[in-house]
Amino acid sequence: MSRPENASGVRLRANSFDGVSVARPRFTDFTGALAPTPAPSSSIAASALFSSAGGPPGGNEAEYNVIDEKSPYARLRAPINVLAATNPIRAITDALPTPTNEMYAHKTISLAVGDPTAAGLTPPEKLTRALRDTERHGYPPSVGHTDCRAAVAAHINANTEDVMLTAGCSQALEHAIRSLASQGSSVLIPSPGFPLYETLCKLHGVQAKRYPLHALQNFMPDLNAWRRLVDDTTVAVVVCNPGNPTGHVSTRTELTQMANAAAELGLVVLADEVYSSLAFARPFVPMASVSERAPVLSLGAISKNLYAPGWRLGWIAVHDRAGILEMSGVRRALLNLCQVSLGPCSLVQGAVARYFTDAQVAGSEAQRCAESHIADACSTLAKRAAAASRHATEAGTAGGGAPLFEPPAPPAGAMYLWLRLAPGTCRSLKIGKDDDAVDDEVAFVSEVLRECAVVMLPGSCFSAPGHVRISTVASEDALSEAFHRIELWCASLRGDAPMDAA
Incomplete structure (x- = not known):
């Protein structure tokens, strides 16, 4: 292994772009959608959208070599490094397709982003x-x-x-x-x-x-x-x-x-x-x-x-x-x-x-209010994390079904629950790739969006296939409703109940 020159930071230099030769990847090095746009309400659209989060975006070079070579703008090309730098979370949340299940039209529950204000939590x-x-x-x-x-x-x-x-x-x-x-x-x-x-x-x-x-x-x-x-x-x-x-x-x-x-x-x-x-x-x-x-x-x-x-x-x-x-x-x-x-x-x-x-004024009302805000925030997020963990542990088990997720590690902070799909989940639901090693979480979250109008983020966003991240800023009622919809969906796939069950 090549070791550092020393342990005192000798190789550390302020960023310089002069005289540095950098290998510039071709457009064909990248797969997936460059910048997802609103798409038709279909499982294909949802799957393509979430798939774009699994790796660097891009496309083939021909997509961008569309200016006529005789045009005075023929030399114009967007920088390749910028085209490759899509934020996968934003690529998903900025362009979500409409769920196909009409029962949930205009009732999408987002468990995707850690935005407290979206769940009614407001600044002090x-x-x-x-x-x-x-x-x-x-x-x-x-x-x-x-x-x-x-x-x-x-x-x-x-x-x-x-x-x-x-x-x-x-x-x-x-x-x-x-x-x-x-x-x-x-x-x-x-x-x-x-x-x-x-x-x-x-x-x-x-x-x-x-x-x-x-x-x-x-x-x-x-x-x-x-x-x-x-x-x-x-x-x-x-x-x-x-x-x-x-x-x-x-x-x-x-x-x-x-x-x-x-x-x-x-x-x-x-x-x-x-x-x-x-x-x-x-x-x-x-x-x-x-x-x-x-x-x-x-x-x-x-x-x-x-x-x-x-x-x-x-x-x-x-x-x-x-x-x-x-x-x-x-x-x-x-x-x-x-x-x-x-x-x-x-x-x-x-x-x-x-x-x-x-x-910072000791004993002041402002100090008490600031401390109260943080205490309330921690209490709220702890309760919602516990509720999400409970729902995730039970998901899929109604009517004797197999659990969808492995038992999660209880969060100790922040505002997310990190879940791993239980082995065989996608196979049992007949979705995604038939892969025993890693369940296709992209297919899973795509189907959950399409059928349940619930938005989760695939683990590929976080370089961890087979996992799902949900935000726990959502209210306990919203979390309960989201997992209820998922339970109905699982039951319908097993033939236990129709998707329009109350």
Whole structure:
């Protein structure tokens, strides 16, 4: 195995595109739909849509060489790396076909996306009031207004000068990857994991190397896999805690082991902590609090914790005790990227500054309200996760049928339930490919959408075929109705009951 030059970050350089030769894949390297569009209500349409999430999008080169060679625009081609960088979750949810079962017309239940507002969960009233009272209409400083950075820094126990504000956690991820990894570099990402990690790597010519998270090991990263995957191109490792899609919340011991391994291998840790306040089974521990040697870029946002995904305010917090990110130019690269993007809306920054600042006053009403919001959020999500786990465990068993899913690992945080199809599920339902090794979850979720008007995400989105992810932000009534529909569908396939049963 090719080893790092040393463990002190010597191969880490600020992203540079000059003089780098990158192999450019041909269009024919990619399969699936490039950009799914609204399709007819048919099982073929649903299957094609979900199939596009299983790998890089694209098509054949002829699809894009359609401009007449005599045209003055004949040389125009969209960049191949951008065409290859589709976000599979958005590709699905932006273009869902209409279910064919007329009984559920206009009654689709989405268990696809972690958007609390779609389930009626709203931001704290003090936060929305602060937004109404804010009078900021000019350009913000590139890294964010100082009062908002200071409020966020106090909220996450960082220094104000180390916090840079971004338009949501997605932009924080992109800035972090772009500042660390040049074209031809590589980054370790979790599998299963949030698909945007790999999408952003593809977009910027970075190789995403997947390391496994095993359910039998409680979704603890395989640190030996880190050691096998790291070579002299590898600059960083992404760690998501609480986990998406697994719902695992890492312990202090686990995080310490990861931080020590990252330091040993000379890796910067990209700590995706967007669900940091939504750990309901055990306490959340920030990666930066346990990393003595490895630099950490902590990424967060108000989207999940404060039920405000549409407000688009996130952050990057730089934790660099040894000055590695300063010496390598990464901190400067982050500043340059912020000067290009200009960060989140000034009005939102003003509201968040007010909310977090007031909430830090000990014994104040604002502090009590902020703590109450998080406590209620954790309680709500824990109850809904438990309900989803119960329904999933029982799914398919009515009337003596076989269970559809293996017993799930109870989530400890975040807002998802990670399910594995029970062996033989697709064969028993007579759908998908006849494969004993891995059930065809793409066919499964396609049929569930078509027949039950319930949207789930296939595990292929998260590089884990045979699995399904459902969002647990949905109300307990919605979860109950969704699994009731699935039960009726299974019964109809067995001949026990018609699909129009009450």
